Amino acid sequence: MRLDKFLADMQVGSRKEVKNYIKKGLVQVNHITVKQDKFQVNPEIDEIFFDGEKIEYQEFFYYMLNKPAGVISATRDQQHQTVVDLLQAADFRSDLFPVGRLDKDTEGFVLLSNDGKLAHHLLSPKNHVEKEYFAKVAGIMSGEDSAAFARGLLLDKGEVALPGELTILKVDEESETSEISLIIHEGKFHQVKRMVQAVGKKVVYLRRDRIGGVSLDKALALGEYRPLTSEELAVLSKS
Numbered sequence: 001m002r003l004d005k006f007l008a009d010m011q012v013g014s015r016k017e018v019k020n021y022i023k024k025g026l027v028q029v030n031h032i033t034v035k036q037d038k039f040q041v042n043p044e045i046d047e048i049f050f051d052g053e054k055i056e057y058q059e060f061f062y063y064m065l066n067k068p069a070g071v072i073s074a075t076r077d078q079q080h081q082t083v084v085d086l087l088q089a090a091d092f093r094s095d096l097f098p099v100g101r102l103d104k105d106t107e108g109f110v111l112l113s114n115d116g117k118l119a120h121h122l123l124s125p126k127n128h129v130e131k132e133y134f135a136k137v138a139g140i141m142s143g144e145d146s147a148a149f150a151r152g153l154l155l156d157k158g159e160v161a162l163p164g165e166l167t168i169l170k171v172d173e174e175s176e177t178s179e180i181s182l183i184i185h186e187g188k189f190h191q192v193k194r195m196v197q198a199v200g201k202k203v204v205y206l207r208r209d210r211i212g213g214v215s216l217d218k219a220l221a222l223g224e225y226r227p228l229t230s231e232e233l234a235v236l237s238k239s
Contacts, residue, residue: 139201212239
């Protein structure tokens with residue numbers, strides 16, 4: 001890898017800025033000053049220093065974000081705040097993207113990463129990676145609904161949703177509302193809302209609590225995020 005690319009990837013500066021740093025003698029490779037931006041380095045072997053500070057190489061980044069309502073699952077938008085906009089400047093990278101999407105009004109677990117291979121693994125329908133949601137519903141959810149979800153549902157526009165695991169957490173007969181947990185294995189557009197609609201009810205609040213074997217950290221307030229632990233990453237990779 002070129003030295004200037006290594007430094008730019010590690011956000012020491014822009015490609016133009018790191019070229020200037022190198023020319024000024026601010027960069028050392030294995031404690032030897034290098035002034036050629038094309039100099040080849042091996043991040044797994046070489047020690048690279050910028051202005052006396054060792055720069056550790058990291059190719060992929062993974063963040064667990066608790067998405068608030070009103071924020072869209074995109075990398076950029078002209079009108080709305082995006083999940084990437086919630087990152088602090090020190091953590092922002094232009095190659096980060098949300099792995100899968102949550103509706104604008106849906107809260108909960110969004111994975112931000114630049115690892116395309118893991119994203120494909122988690123999103124591919126053939127891998128049947130579980131996504132767990134909590135929802136508040138206008139209407140009384142019943143055992144018949146649970147059975148219908150378990151069989152799979154015919155949605156609007158003729159789409160078919162694969163079987164899901166519906167658990168009824170609470171029913172309020174007076175207000176005619178319910179609270180449910182739902183585990184699905186795919187990610188159709190507005191899927192949870194459309195599945196609930198298919199049995200004659202309406203989702204009024206929705207939150208994603210889990211992706212694969214990794215649950216949303218309850219210590220994260222809405223809008224907060226943290227890096228995944230190595231253990232969580234290993235669990236996601238095997239999901």
